[in-house]
Amino acid sequence: MRLTDFAFAPIPEAAETLRGEVRAFLSREMRDIPPVVRADSWMGYDTAFSRKLGAAGLIGITMPKRFGGREAGAFARYVVSEELLAAGAPVSAHWIADRQSAPLLLHFGTPAQQERYIPGIVRGETCFCIGMSEPNAGSDLASIGSRAVREREGWVLNGRKIWTTNAHRSQYMIALVRTGGGGDDRHGGMSQFVIDLAAPGVTVRPIRDLSGGEHFNEIFFDDVALDGEALIGTEGKGWAQVMAELAFERSGPERFLSSMTLLHTLVEEVGAEPDALQAFHIGRIGARIVALRAMSLSVTAQLDRGGDPTWAASCVKDIGTALEQELPEIAQLLSAGEPRVDSGSDHEQVLAYLTQLAPSFSLRGGTREILRGILARGLGLR
Amino acid sequence: MRLTDFAFAPIPEAAETLRGEVRAFLSREMRDIPPVVRADSWMGYDTAFSRKLGAAGLIGITMPKRFGGREAGAFARYVVSEELLAAGAPVSAHWIADRQSAPLLLHFGTPAQQERYIPGIVRGETCFCIGMSEPNAGSDLASIGSRAVREREGWVLNGRKIWTTNAHRSQYMIALVRTGGGGDDRHGGMSQFVIDLAAPGVTVRPIRDLSGGEHFNEIFFDDVALDGEALIGTEGKGWAQVMAELAFERSGPERFLSSMTLLHTLVEEVGAEPDALQAFHIGRIGARIVALRAMSLSVTAQLDRGGDPTWAASCVKDIGTALEQELPEIAQLLSAGEPRVDSGSDHEQVLAYLTQLAPSFSLRGGTREILRGILARGLGLR
């Protein structure tokens, strides 16, 4: 590890000025959203909210102006993101498209693909999901079995994806599937495609989670016809393209701010005069958020410079996951209230909800085992 | 795991009556021992103390009366042990002999061996050490290379042992060495010997530890002649004999009480009115000691019945190690004083000393990796 990976990176003035704009938007649009809905934040799906955010020019701000963006830098996106998350805004309807799909298309897509998809994303109208895991390939993506076979001008896709966030309410999936043999390279022979989820042969089955909610899905592809324009980037290079997205996926503030609503209700419950145990734990969480934010900003600076901070991003993700999974544990330790469902105080409800959601924090974006393996290899353990 | 492994086992009245006897002894003999010396407890070497304890009939109390013991049960030994540890008594000069060597000799030794060694142990005069690890076989005891070769009536031993506690002040070592090929069994071909450390060809080199103290040693064997009476038990069965000792080694109260002096000075430093953080952590430690003691007593009951609680004992050891390694961390969190060497308050000195000693807690009796591997296998992970 080079500690320079985490050199201090202040937010430039230009990006900082966006903060007021986002806060003004949020104070208007979040007024009537109760804490238990805010608790959903990153998983909260609200198309009306996303469209308003798009109309306010706050989605896809790093995109070219010709597609509706502001051509702003990574820090500008950072400021917008953290303000949305800190407020518990329901961002799920546009988040993945904004964070991953639009940058991927801008980087690897054809001009036609960019024209077709990016403006809708920027307007907050188009919802994307990412198809990675399969029933027999959870953490082990090299064993993906969904396969697209060339036929005439296009491809025919068969297979299954699972644990796909938001597939049941997305228009498109960007999926990693097999298009050839991998040869010696376990990760070879894979390609990325945009799939219209309304196309014949696609079946989306929501998976009910333990809290009773539906965020994840199983998706079946039966002879789904894909035209030549569906391929993103280079055939057989899907794995490398996916890896390039990872730093975006793993380093953002959603990795340590998606449970902020619980910190809010906890502080409210504890009141202005915490006892020594409460002060310690609330302060400890606060300090770790501050430190993680410094790391996250440092990764943002590298992304802004076009660097490859995959290792550093995985580091942010792993620490952030630990913090977010700890937060409900600490909240229950410090509060007299018991977790409650469909009853009880705001804090009790948010506590119950995030306690139940917490196990999923280490599912999204790589399990802790996978991440720590990546970190260890990056450290030069042979 | 069967939870019945940890069924509640109260201390029988007969054993309980010993407690007063031990406390009376301790209040006499511990009067002038300062906290920083008590902090050593389990590692504290004081031959005068051990002889007095032996004279009081409190060593080897499970041994036959003909060897000076009381023929008492495992619970009686438990009561004596925990009272000694809780008081921070310097028990190291007799501890290993009392806990492991005497029972081993009683179980596997010849009548002549028993006559020769056990009475001295019971009087607190004979100090034993256990030779297991070797320079190229740390946790991996199957790769032990010290070897005893048959010659005339006896054996000739060559090799090296390392990390042997107290070898520099012991009369005897019981060593596990190779006497034959293991064949397919990685643990075959090993035997146990009693080695007189004053014998020609034995060199003991103390290893200075990070705190500046000397507890561990490296021992060199150069053509050391062992007579026929040196072999303990059966040739080639050394590994199985060693395994039978492990439950004794891993389940006792020294696995969670050897840092009690720090809890004492911490409570003294905090005073009668702890704040919420101090009360939480001191109470948490207290509760865990109570729970571990319940587990440890349950293992003692199984030993008393002649059962094989190896798995349960490893469980006690691993939790106990975690607790003892946590204690200095918590003590420094809760106290205003800074750790001090050769200066500062009793608490500051005990804190510095046990903080430095803590890493060794997971060296003795199996590293945490080894123990958790044993636990996992016992759980039926295939």
Place this chain on the structure above:
Amino acid sequence: MRDMFEETAERVLGDLVTPETLVAAESGAWPEALWSAVEENGLGLAAAPEALGGVGGSWHDAFVLVRAAGRHAAPVPLAETILVNWLLGLAGLDAAPGAATLAVGPGRLVDDVFSGTLADVPWGGQAGHVLTRSEDSFVLLSCADAKSTAALNTAREPRDTLVFAEARPVAAAPVPVHFPPDALLLGGAMIRSAQIAGGLGRLLDTAIDYANQRVQFGRPIGKFQAIQHQLAVLAEQTALASAAAEMAFASSARGPCPEAIAAAKSVASEAAGQGAAIAHAVLGAIGFTYEHVLHFTTRRLWSWRSEFGSQAVWAQDIGRRLCRQGESGLWAAIIATAPASASKG
């Protein structure tokens, strides 16, 4: 009697607490068949004296029943009923017919009628009777006499509020004089400790089975050292919680033992959180689905650890007591928590 209790509980609960029963109970359905079997087998009366309509088992023996109730996530107030009938017995009162529950308070018995708002009452809206306290008296009330407001814990177990206005008690008697002032809170904490131990045992079995079956990177995940170590810790936490909980029962033969229960509930509550986290980490995505049974246990652990006092409440209780003792009484205070010579009653 312990073995008989354990066998009966395993048979009755093993057969009747199915995923379907659990799902139905979450929507508010009372599991009639399950509760009938519980009554037929006298499980709720295990620790009440025979003279007062009970089975006459010792409180220590009842531990295995309460742990089994936790192990099977039984969606009925079995643990509460066992506790209430034991306490009634110690107070010289007849066992309560049917399902019983308890309420820490506050409420007051004045002129033979009881008024008060009792919050967080397990199955308050469905149980027949609730045991509470008014100053020096135990008061047994009929739940039907209260206005009930529904509330649910994380596992959607009822934790209702009962409002009594001048209700006439079914029975009342002085609280035994040697009882601690917070005997009901302690009793609740004690049964939750045992239930947590049972729930952790279930998590451990589930996680081990899964780890032996699920293949990733070409081998069962139970072969990976990281998984093995996590399961070892889960086993340790289970053992610690169970040992502490049983010690609390064993120490409470004559009434709730504050020191042992504080230790048990604080240890069990910490273990609950760690255990649930490990089980979910091992099972990964499948364990996060409603379809898999894991959550019936983990969602209960997430609530039980908070009920009748969290880890912090009880740890601080112990910590304050140890600090009051000071250095010289520290060790005596620690071993006093576990009675040397078994149950005295």
Place this chain on the structure above:
Amino acid sequence: MRDMFEETAERVLGDLVTPETLVAAESGAWPEALWSAVEENGLGLAAAPEALGGVGGSWHDAFVLVRAAGRHAAPVPLAETILVNWLLGLAGLDAAPGAATLAVGPGRLVDDVFSGTLADVPWGGQAGHVLTRSEDSFVLLSCADAKSTAALNTAREPRDTLVFAEARPVAAAPVPVHFPPDALLLGGAMIRSAQIAGGLGRLLDTAIDYANQRVQFGRPIGKFQAIQHQLAVLAEQTALASAAAEMAFASSARGPCPEAIAAAKSVASEAAGQGAAIAHAVLGAIGFTYEHVLHFTTRRLWSWRSEFGSQAVWAQDIGRRLCRQGESGLWAAIIATAPASASKG
């Protein structure tokens, strides 16, 4: 200037802080050659203004020097000297010649003479000057004017008590008005955070090398998943401590920034304990010997985390502040801790 600072520090300290120097320093020997090289290269003057005899580097740039002092376990008050000369510069005073240190107090300057008992003074018996505070003034004293009593931290670094009785200060000046009241404590906490980050970086390098070389069960232990995961956590803690510490320096251009320093010291102190535990677990028995160099770093981490406020002191400071803000000001309070637009000075 940052790169130049880092290169110089690595060269000077890398060459001269040998195990022999460290062992000698533990017995009380002053490492003359090392300190001469520090002075020749102007390291102690890095962040003092040129006009006042310093090198004129920014406080943010000085971060890498202080981190390097920690990385190499330099047995001299280098971090303290850099801090003191920076603070003197902000107060408009000339840099102190030679080795300087600081004392949080308490003491009082009355009629131009200073009296007080200053405890826990790093190298108090060996440094030339000590900076302390008397009400609204910074006071620079000559250590030779004090009666010194030796004390040692876990790493046997001097942490002496200096007793001044009516000593005449070398210099004095008003504390800059925008400084927080506990500026010296904050300054000390800030340099210890950076030293901890450096020390953790050293532990990480040492542990990785060892894990790649040490063979057990037929392969390097670095191949075992349990070791890999522990080293990943050590790297994470190192990164977290370093990022937080650097942020504290970057935020303190005009004087110690309380919010950022509280975050940095509490994060770094926690990381120090975790990191030392992991390094010792990975290195096993060899790391427990005096012969291996590991302890020169871990024993320092065990002290540095307590010095100038433990994790608890600073975390509680943040916690109380966040709770005072309440829910509506929480987020603003968190991001205020890290200044958005870099250093303002």
